[in-house]
Amino acid sequence: MDTTRIICVGVGGQGNLLASNLLGQTALRLGIPVVVSEIHGMAQRGGVVESAVLMGDVTSPIVSDGECDILLSFEPVETARLLARCNKDSLVITNVQPLPPFTVSVGQGTYPSVDELLEKFRTKVRKMITLRGNQIAEDVGNPLSLNMVMLGALIGSGATPIGEEAMKETISTMTKKAFLESNLKAFEMGVGEAKKQAD
Amino acid sequence: MHKLLTDSPGTKMLLLGNEAIARGAMEAGVAFATCYPGTPSSEIPEQFFNISKETDLYFEYSTNEKVAMEVAAGAAVSGLRTIVTMKHVGLNVAADPLMTLAYTGVNAGMVIINADDPSLFSSQNEQDNRFYARLSGLPMLEPTNVQEMKDVTVHAFELSEALKLPVIIRTTTRLAHIRGPVVLDEMKPRKRAGYFEKNPFHFVTVPAVSRKLHGLLLERDEKAKEMAKDFPYNEVIGDGKWGVVANGVSVNYVKDAVSDLGIADRVRILKLGMTWPLNKTYIADFLRSVEKVLVVEELEPVLENDLKVIAQENGITVPIEGKGVGRLSRLYEYDPRMVREAVAAYFGIDYTSTPPVDVSDLPELPARPPNLCPGCPHRATYYAVKQVYGNVDSIRPTDIGCYTLGLLPPISMADFVICMGSSVSSGCGFATATDQKVVSFIGDSTFFHSGITGLINAVHNNHKFTLVILDNGTTAMTGHQPHPGMDASPMGFDWPQISVEDVVRGCGVKDVHVVKPFNLKKTIEAVRAAYEYDGISVIISKEICPLFAKSIGKARKGRPFTVDQEKCKNHRDCLNLLACPAMFLDGEQVQIDKNLCIGCSVCAQVCPENAIKPLK
Numbered sequence: 001m002d003t004t005r006i007i008c009v010g011v012g013g014q015g016n017l018l019a020s021n022l023l024g025q026t027a028l029r030l031g032i033p034v035v036v037s038e039i040h041g042m043a044q045r046g047g048v049v050e051s052a053v054l055m056g057d058v059t060s061p062i063v064s065d066g067e068c069d070i071l072l073s074f075e076p077v078e079t080a081r082l083l084a085r086c087n088k089d090s091l092v093i094t095n096v097q098p099l100p101p102f103t104v105s106v107g108q109g110t111y112p113s114v115d116e117l118l119e120k121f122r123t124k125v126r127k128m129i130t131l132r133g134n135q136i137a138e139d140v141g142n143p144l145s146l147n148m149v150m151l152g153a154l155i156g157s158g159a160t161p162i163g164e165e166a167m168k169e170t171i172s173t174m175t176k177k178a179f180l181e182s183n184l185k186a187f188e189m190g191v192g193e194a195k196k197q198a199d
Numbered sequence: 200m201h202k203l204l205t206d207s208p209g210t211k212m213l214l215l216g217n218e219a220i221a222r223g224a225m226e227a228g229v230a231f232a233t234c235y236p237g238t239p240s241s242e243i244p245e246q247f248f249n250i251s252k253e254t255d256l257y258f259e260y261s262t263n264e265k266v267a268m269e270v271a272a273g274a275a276v277s278g279l280r281t282i283v284t285m286k287h288v289g290l291n292v293a294a295d296p297l298m299t300l301a302y303t304g305v306n307a308g309m310v311i312i313n314a315d316d317p318s319l320f321s322s323q324n325e326q327d328n329r330f331y332a333r334l335s336g337l338p339m340l341e342p343t344n345v346q347e348m349k350d351v352t353v354h355a356f357e358l359s360e361a362l363k364l365p366v367i368i369r370t371t372t373r374l375a376h377i378r379g380p381v382v383l384d385e386m387k388p389r390k391r392a393g394y395f396e397k398n399p400f401h402f403v404t405v406p407a408v409s410r411k412l413h414g415l416l417l418e419r420d421e422k423a424k425e426m427a428k429d430f431p432y433n434e435v436i437g438d439g440k441w442g443v444v445a446n447g448v449s450v451n452y453v454k455d456a457v458s459d460l461g462i463a464d465r466v467r468i469l470k471l472g473m474t475w476p477l478n479k480t481y482i483a484d485f486l487r488s489v490e491k492v493l494v495v496e497e498l499e500p501v502l503e504n505d506l507k508v509i510a511q512e513n514g515i516t517v518p519i520e521g522k523g524v525g526r527l528s529r530l531y532e533y534d535p536r537m538v539r540e541a542v543a544a545y546f547g548i549d550y551t552s553t554p555p556v557d558v559s560d561l562p563e564l565p566a567r568p569p570n571l572c573p574g575c576p577h578r579a580t581y582y583a584v585k586q587v588y589g590n591v592d593s594i595r596p597t598d599i600g601c602y603t604l605g606l607l608p609p610i611s612m613a614d615f616v617i618c619m620g621s622s623v624s625s626g627c628g629f630a631t632a633t634d635q636k637v638v639s640f641i642g643d644s645t646f647f648h649s650g651i652t653g654l655i656n657a658v659h660n661n662h663k664f665t666l667v668i669l670d671n672g673t674t675a676m677t678g679h680q681p682h683p684g685m686d687a688s689p690m691g692f693d694w695p696q697i698s699v700e701d702v703v704r705g706c707g708v709k710d711v712h713v714v715k716p717f718n719l720k721k722t723i724e725a726v727r728a729a730y731e732y733d734g735i736s737v738i739i740s741k742e743i744c745p746l747f748a749k750s751i752g753k754a755r756k757g758r759p760f761t762v763d764q765e766k767c768k769n770h771r772d773c774l775n776l777l778a779c780p781a782m783f784l785d786g787e788q789v790q791i792d793k794n795l796c797i798g799c800s801v802c803a804q805v806c807p808e809n810a811i812k813p814l815k
């Protein structure tokens with residue numbers, strides 16, 4: 001079986017660990033060999049949170065530089081930080097709405113221009129899917145559903161062995177009932193965006 | 200019902216490595232569990248904590264690892280299956296009981312979980328605890344994936360009972376925090392009632408007894424070596440003339456490397472699941488079966504050196520190398536690419552990795568360090584202390600916890616930390632060795648862990664400094680575990696709560712101040728009084744961790760604050776001195792993110808223009 005190495009990155013509080021966990025659960029249900037690797041620790045204190053989801057014939061739980069097939073990033077600067085994990089054939093799916101780190105808020109660093117970043121990313125990898133993720137999450141009435149939007153874009157890209165229906169089923173059984181409707185809506189919006197940007 | 204209590208053998212679950220260990224212990228019928236939390240081990244006891252609410256499993260968060268080890272020892276010699284968990288540096292704290300417990304041994308399975316942290320994701324050093332197995336003479340098992348985390352744990356209890364010795368399971372961050380499918384097995388019943396057969400000539404380790412016990416340990420070690428030969432998680436994988444020896448997570452990197460390089464028919468992998476003691480015959484047989492050996496192990500060249508000894512003793516001359524091949528070093532964790540390159544280089548395979556994209560032309564990226572949360576009471580306390588100590592030549596020893604983040608600017612209130620409890624005892628040293636003023640910081644959980652002994656030392660030896668106890672009612676850093684000083688009632692427990700203030704007074708401290716850090720004026724007054732005091736003075740700064748408060752449904756109901764732009768003179772004292780992450784610069788103006796602000800009001804007190812007000 002082909003291997004798919006996915007890195008999922010975000011900032012503490014954006015919910016990317018839940019996203020990678022849902023992916024893992026779906027793979028398990030579909031009988032796809034899977035390992036999910038997480039870095040917790042000081043996540044809740046505003047730091048970077050990274051996880052890796054590896055599917056197929058691979059036993060190593062982490063992804064080295066140049067070996068990531070799909071980078072799913074919740075924040076544009078974090079996309080840049082992890083870009084070296086990708087190679088020229090990688091797919092990058094990124095939220096384009098910045099969440100400036102505190103160092104920037106207090107003027108100890110500058111947040112680069114997102115447009116310039118995106119332009120550079122495009123020249124380096126095979127394909128990019130970009131989303132105004134927070135906007136979509138807000139539009140569906142649940143600002144916390146950014147992770148569902150991103151997950152939707154990932155599945156909608158068709159680059160994983162996981163289908164829409166299977167993913168929705170996991171979301172339905174494993175996320176809070178009160179947010180189910182908006183989560184599914186956010187997921188679908190993500191799927192739609194990815195399909196719109198298909199080659 | 201807790202998911203780890205699922206009683207349907209054959210079910211496949213996606214488990215975190217640490218959950219798999221807890222499940223393994225449940226399947227083995229563990230009856231008694233103790234710990235001190237520490238990343239990357241913390242999720243193991245978390246499972247036991249929750250399970251203990253639903254079953255008769257005994258579980259406790261002990262005050263430190265030494266205590267946890269000793270409590271567990273009592274249960275294990277009384278015949279209960281027992282587990283004790285800690286991170287690698289925790290084993291340093293517990294090393295004292297460990298060494299002698301190896302002599303007395305146990306009367307039922309006792310498993311010690313030790314989680315190492317190569318690359319220091321959340322630790323103060325990256326020591327290789329495989330040396331502890333060699334130092335204590337206890338067997339050490341190392342699983343390589345999530346399924347094995349569970350299976351090896353079950354096996355460890357059996358092995359421990361067969362040898363009557365505690366067995367150490369060593370994991371690393373990468374194993375503790377991976378999720379993978381685990382097939383569940385049956386649960387053995389728990390034996391919850393123990394009985395201790397007295398035998399002073401075995402369990403009272405006076406010299407005459409221990410002299411005999413040391414011999415007994417060596418006998419048990421011999422038996423363990425024999426058992427290592429057939430240990431089911433020692434395995435030779437593949438067949439070929441090239442040998443690779445690996446342990447733990449590295450086994451996966453090696454397996455993938457061999458298949459990626461297409462040399463599966465030429466390589467034999469010796470996967471060691473039992474990394475102490477080693478069965479020399481078994482290993483010598485492996486060494487004889489190959490022409491060349493590469494050892495792939497993170498951190499120290501432990502197996503590499505052992506293998507060289509075994510080869511020498513057996514007159515085997517195959518080259519054995521490890522550290523120094525490719526990028527394999529004694530530093531940090533390994534990764535698949537690094538191992539693939541090392542395997543290719545060592546065995547002369549022509550191979551080039553996929554080049555990573557070139558990122559040299561990307562602009563400089565702003566750092567995103569972790570930070571004290573919005574409304575964290577530690578920030579307020581640090582601010583208050585700084586008002587008094589800011590301009591004096593002073594040393595500020597700190598300790599292990601969220602508040603270590605006080606080292607970051609603009610707070611910059613951390614000058615020294617080596618281990619849990621070190622802020623108090625090193626404060627004694629600094630105060631005596633220098634003329635500088637000393638103000639030490641320690642959290643409540645850490646104070647109970649090992650701050651108390653330092654404080655007693657300070658009182659007894661008449662050291663003169665100020666100790667600030669940052670009491671936020673929980674063990675925040677590792678995920679809000681309880682400790683002896685907390686109010687456990689919101690979590691559904693009626694444990695007695697030990698007052699930090701009473702302990703401090705009981706240690707003989709005369710100058711004690713209890714403050715609420717969100718009241719800056721009073722806090723600063725208390726700090727000033729402590730500063731002037733000629734002796735050891737203690738400030739207890741009490742305010743619940745807002746993240747913890749939220750998780751137990753006790754979040755502050757305060758309104759978020761906002762900056763009145765009319766009144767703001769834009770000198771940015773709030774941002775430059777306090778730097779709450781709820782604040783941000785919108786163009787040139789300081790603003791407060793109402794979704795992040797918890798309404799602690801500290802910024803309002805810091806603003807000299809009275810420009811910060813609760814949102815209407």
Ligand code: SF4
Nearest residue numbers: 571572575601675744
């Ligand atoms: S978790 Fe609690 S103690 Fe730790 S930084 Fe956040 S608010 Fe402060």
Ligand code: SF4
Nearest residue numbers: 779796797799800802
């Ligand atoms: S009141 Fe001020 S200091 Fe407190 S959380 Fe809000 S912005 Fe931060």
